Amino acid sequence: MDEKSFGHIPVLFHEYIDSLNLSTTKRNIVVDCTLGLGGHAVGIIKKLHTGDIFVGFDLDNDNLSSSKETIEKSVGCFARDNGITIHCIHANFKDIKTKLSELGIDTVTAVCYDLGVSSAHFDDADRGFSFRFTGKLDMRFDREHGGKTAGDIINHANEKELIEMLRIYGEEPKARFIAEAIVKTRKIKPIETTEELTRLIEETSYDPKSVVRSFQGIRIAVNDEFGSIETSLKDTVNLLSPGGRCAVITFHSLEDRLVKQIFAEYLQAERDEFTGQDTVPAILKKVTKKPLLPTEEEMKQNKRSRSAKLRIVEKR
Ligand SMILES: C[S@@+](CC[C@H](N)C(=O)[O-])C[C@H]1O[C@@H](n2cnc3c(N)ncnc32)[C@H](O)[C@@H]1O
Secondary structure, three states, rough: HHHHHOOOOOOOHEEEEEEEHOOOOOOOOEEEEOOOOHHHHHHOOOOHHHHHHHHEEOOOOHHHHHHHHHHHHHHHHHHHOOOEEEEEEEEEHHHHHHHHHHHOOOOEEEEEOOOOOOOOHOHHHHHHOOOOOOOOOOOOOOOOOOOOOOHHHHHOOHHHHHHHHHHHHHOOOOHHHHHHHHHHHHHOOOOOOOHHHHHHHHHHHOOOHHHHHHHHHHHHHHHHHHHHHHHHHHHHHHEEEEEEEEEEEEEHHHHHHHHHHHHHHHHHEEEEOOOOEEEEEEOOEOOOOEEEEHHHHHHHHHHHHHOOEEEEEEOO
């Protein structure tokens, strides 16, 4: 099976899997923090051997079920025949340390993240992620554990909170006007659907990109995406064994900047300011100087890949 057999096309498929530097001789303990529809997971599991462990997380139960099915269909027999253990867990990757500890795992050899939304999220109107379809304003990855929906935030956050959300997470220049319009409109009637919100943004901003940016900002806030990335990446750095790799695919500049900044904390040695000597060595090293980008060919075949960047680091 190749990467196109999944109905959706996993981004940077070969680059992502190769970046994990899976061993053919030593034991691999690999964590895929974002199973999604299981495309990358299948590619990873195919490279494992006897005694290896694969752990996958997804916060979205529908995607978790799809990925479990795909994994079972594509590599279930292979894994059983070769003594490879697979755990697919409904969890937030920010809980990576606790969830692995529940499995008796305290070090890992590779961890990967393919951040953000899956194609399944955008294609399902009921989830409220896409402004292309009319749906309830939901946008939660995890619908099982409660949590505020996009509708809750749009209808109850105060104006300042709305401005900050749109400005910081959406990088929306007209955040103030859009927030004002939201507050004015909801006084008359709650804003309940993606269509109502899209119309309001279009009528306020006259810039179609404002809708894209605002939806991104709301989604990031609903799922506390940046908080989860920060907690998880820091725990991953501690969990990695020497030589272990972490690979992260991001899809927009804010996400990429955050990942870059978190890794940067571990890429620098501590230095004595007087002698200029390193006192504590750096914890991580970069595997590639610059992030890897999709080829022209991949961008042509898969529009979603256009904004993807793959950052890879290795524990020293
Ligand atoms: C881009 S998709 C991953 C696609 C996957 N690599 C594949 O090949 O199908 C991102 C997935 O991460 C999940 N996700 C997002 N934030 C998460 C979090 N904090 N913890 C666990 N899963 C998360 C989403 O539900 C989504 O299924």
